[in-house]
Amino acid sequence: MKVSTKRGDTGTTSIYGNRTTKTSLVIEALGQLDSCIAECILLCTKWDSLSSTCKTIVEDLNCICAIIAGYSPITSFTDDRTSWLEITMDQDSLDESFKFIYPFNNEKIATINHLRTTVRTVERALFRLNDEQSVPQNILNYINRLSDFWFILGCKEYNKTSNKENIL
Amino acid sequence: MKVSTKRGDTGTTSIYGNRTTKTSLVIEALGQLDSCIAECILLCTKWDSLSSTCKTIVEDLNCICAIIAGYSPITSFTDDRTSWLEITMDQDSLDESFKFIYPFNNEKIATINHLRTTVRTVERALFRLNDEQSVPQNILNYINRLSDFWFILGCKEYNKTSNKENIL
Amino acid sequence: MKVSTKRGDTGTTSIYGNRTTKTSLVIEALGQLDSCIAECILLCTKWDSLSSTCKTIVEDLNCICAIIAGYSPITSFTDDRTSWLEITMDQDSLDESFKFIYPFNNEKIATINHLRTTVRTVERALFRLNDEQSVPQNILNYINRLSDFWFILGCKEYNKTSNKENIL
Numbered sequence: 001m002k003v004s005t006k007r008g009d010t011g012t013t014s015i016y017g018n019r020t021t022k023t024s025l026v027i028e029a030l031g032q033l034d035s036c037i038a039e040c041i042l043l044c045t046k047w048d049s050l051s052s053t054c055k056t057i058v059e060d061l062n063c064i065c066a067i068i069a070g071y072s073p074i075t076s077f078t079d080d081r082t083s084w085l086e087i088t089m090d091q092d093s094l095d096e097s098f099k100f101i102y103p104f105n106n107e108k109i110a111t112i113n114h115l116r117t118t119v120r121t122v123e124r125a126l127f128r129l130n131d132e133q134s135v136p137q138n139i140l141n142y143i144n145r146l147s148d149f150w151f152i153l154g155c156k157e158y159n160k161t162s163n164k165e166n167i168l
Numbered sequence: 169m170k171v172s173t174k175r176g177d178t179g180t181t182s183i184y185g186n187r188t189t190k191t192s193l194v195i196e197a198l199g200q201l202d203s204c205i206a207e208c209i210l211l212c213t214k215w216d217s218l219s220s221t222c223k224t225i226v227e228d229l230n231c232i233c234a235i236i237a238g239y240s241p242i243t244s245f246t247d248d249r250t251s252w253l254e255i256t257m258d259q260d261s262l263d264e265s266f267k268f269i270y271p272f273n274n275e276k277i278a279t280i281n282h283l284r285t286t287v288r289t290v291e292r293a294l295f296r297l298n299d300e301q302s303v304p305q306n307i308l309n310y311i312n313r314l315s316d317f318w319f320i321l322g323c324k325e326y327n328k329t330s331n332k333e334n335i336l
Numbered sequence: 337m338k339v340s341t342k343r344g345d346t347g348t349t350s351i352y353g354n355r356t357t358k359t360s361l362v363i364e365a366l367g368q369l370d371s372c373i374a375e376c377i378l379l380c381t382k383w384d385s386l387s388s389t390c391k392t393i394v395e396d397l398n399c400i401c402a403i404i405a406g407y408s409p410i411t412s413f414t415d416d417r418t419s420w421l422e423i424t425m426d427q428d429s430l431d432e433s434f435k436f437i438y439p440f441n442n443e444k445i446a447t448i449n450h451l452r453t454t455v456r457t458v459e460r461a462l463f464r465l466n467d468e469q470s471v472p473q474n475i476l477n478y479i480n481r482l483s484d485f486w487f488i489l490g491c492k493e494y495n496k497t498s499n500k501e502n503i504l
Contacts (some may be wrong), residue, residue, distance in 0.1 A: 003427050003491075004484035009477045011463045031456050038450040045443040055440060091171050104223060107213040113179050114206040127179045127190045141177045148172035153172075166489045259339050272391060275381040284376040288367050295347045295358045309345045316340035323339075 004068075016070035025129040028067055032125040036096045036118045037061045042113055045110055052147075053088070057146070062138050074136050082138060085145045088153040107160060116150035119143060186240035193297040198233055198256035200293040204286045205229045211283055213277055221321075223254070225314070232307050238298075242304050253313045257320040274329060275325060277322045287311060362464040364400055368461040372454045373387035373397045379451055383444055393482070396405045400475050404465075410472050418474060425488040427483070437494075445490045449461060452486035455479060 012019040013027060020027060031086050037058055044054035058083050066072035103109035123143045180187040181195060186193060205226055212222035229251050234240035271277035291311045294303050348355040349363060355455050356363060373394055380390035396417050402408035439445035459479045 003430070003488055004422070004425070004481060006477075006480070008459075008480045009473070009475070010487060011466065012172055023467060032452065034378070034456065037452040038453045040441060042443070042446040042450055043439055044440045045446045051440065057437060057439075058440075059501070086172070090171070092170070093467055102209055102223075102226060104209055104212045104219065104226075105428055107210070110206070110210045110213045114203070116207045117203040120202065123176075124190055124196060130179065131191060137177070139176075140179070144174070144176045145172060147230055152171055160268065254340070257340070262339070270391075270394060272377060272380045272387065272394075275378070278374070278378045278381045282371070282378055284372040285367065285374045288370065292346075292358055292364060292367055293415055298347065301360060305345070307346070309342075312342070312344045313340060320339055 016080070018136075025125075026068060026133050029122070029125040029129045030068055031136075032122045033061055033065050033068070034121045035114075037065075038090070039115050039118050043111055043140065046111065050112075056084075058141065064142070067136065068126075069140065077136065077139060079138050082142045082145050085142065085149045089145075089149045091148075091152050092154060094152065101153065102148050103158065106158070109157045109161075112150050112154045112157065117148040119150060179292050191299050193293075195257075197290070197293040197297045197303075198236055199292045201229055201236070204283075204290045205233075207283050207286050211279055214279065216329060217229065218280075224252075228310065232310070235304065235307065244323050245304065245307060245310070246310070247306050250310045250313050253310065253317045257313075257317045258270050258326070259316075262320065262323060271322065277325045277329075280318050280322045280325065287315040288323070291315065312335060361461075361468050365458070365461040365471075366404055366417045368458045369397055369401050372451075372458045373401075374392070375454050377452050382447065386448075392420075396478065400478070403472065403475065404462075413472065413475060413478070415435065416476070417475050418478045419424055421478065421485045422455050423432060425481075425485045427484075427488050430488065430491060439487050439490065442494070443496075445493045448486050448490045448493065452490070455483040455486060459483065 007014070008022070011022050013022055014020070014108070015026065017032075028164075040058050040061070044051050044058075060077075063072065063077050067074055067077055079107050103113060122142075125144060126140060129135055175182070176190070176232075179190050179240075181190055183194065183198075184187075191232055208222050208226050208229070212219050212226075228245075231240065235245055258275070271281060272310050294311060295307060297303055341379060343350070347358050349358055350356070351362065351366075376390050376394050376397070378392075379395070380387050396413075397415050399408065399417075403413055404412055460480060462476060465471055466476070469495075
């Protein structure tokens with residue numbers, strides 16, 4: 001089986017059944033999504049308790065990649081996915097006294113926090129792409145909600161810890 | 169308490185009391201700073217000996233974010249912060265025989281080295297922003313010195329190790 | 337010995353014996369290469385079995401940096417390096433039944449997978465630079481092959497594990 005085709009050496013890659021230049025906004029967005037998925041998988045390998053959440057989100061992000069790359073129809077990603085994020089994060093359960101946390105003593109929360117910033121990077125790449133070719137609104141909604149999701153998950157993890165120092 | 173406002177779904181975000189597009193250079197710079205802060209916090213969770221240094225730098229970077237985003241006056245970040253970096257790194261204490269190190273066998277130094285490259289990414293984003301709207305010179309000085317700071321800290325960590333292989 | 341020259345505070349840096357602006361495509365490409373090298377070194381610190389491979393690749397990437405920055409002649413990087421990647425990855429040894437793997441339960445493969453995406457980011461930066469100033473074709477070939485290399489290495493690591501769940 002051939003993985004390495006060498007066809008990419010000339011600066012193009014195959015999406016939409018066409019060759020597209022690797023400097024295009026769509027390849028940039030797909031590359032950022034790829035990095036974000038990889039970071040999500042890494043998070044999954046480190047904490048079993050996040051495994052099911054990470055797997056679901058990786059599946060969603062892969063579905064988004066397939067749409068952006070033109071392999072899947074827009075209808076294959078639905079508003080239900082964003083609703084799932086909203087229900088799962090359940091932000092109403094957060095204490096009113098909640099403040100932004102710097103998890104200086106908790107590697108799990110710090111890793112989640114870094115992933116949140118990577119999702120933000122994906123979002124910026126998708127909005128740049130959106131200026132050139134329309135990105136489905138429900139994908140933009142999902143990615144915007146996903147950074148909130150990781151933020152709130154970090155807060156909830158924090159609330160579970162006994163060592164509650166390091167709130168700035 | 170609401171974290172997730174959904175207002176970002178349309179591709180704008182709130183800074184300077186206005187809505188700004190997520191594709192702007194200022195949001196890119198703030199996003200890169202956010203990622204850099206997250207990596208600095210991660211470093212802090214992994215090595216206790218770096219805790220105080222990391223916390224101070226995260227505070228500095230947050231102060232810079234607040235200025236870039238227009239929430240704090242330019243005067244809230246002073247030249248003292250760069251002086252603190254310079255005094256703390258104390259590069260004159262480095263041995264003359266010093267060479268650039270590839271810390272192939274030391275995860276702590278390798279992690280510091282990666283953070284150094286992320287600071288460089290922030291610096292490039294700030295200079296791009298600076299072409300459009302002036303970034304205070306003392307912020308640019310601080311960020312330039314901060315990559316030197318991590319580099320020199322890596323060298324000093326190396327000097328402390330007994331297993332001194334892997335200098336290229 | 338002086339590491340910190342402060343000359344970079346004005347937004348330029350020294351390459352080709354000239355001062356170049358930090359917002360240029362060449363500094364962006366060098367910065368992305370620097371981050372990729374740092375991630376490769378980090379991988380090396382974590383798994384001894386990857387040490388020799390990582391060291392060779394870091395040497396190659398440094399050689400590429402020196403050429404891009406104008407310090408070394410183009411002839412200092414040869415097609416042999418790409419051949420070495422191709423021989424080492426030996427993709428023909430992969431099972432025909434092979435599928436793309438999501439290494440949700442293996443931190444080593446997940447770390448390799450993340451590095452693969454970072455190599456892709458370097459590649460995009462090099463092709464952007466190539467639109468402005470010619471990047472040697474054998475460097476572009478090497479970087480394209482390097483992401484395949486990490487992908488195939490991840491697959492082989494997977495084939496070695498007994499816990500073969502999580503193929504999507």
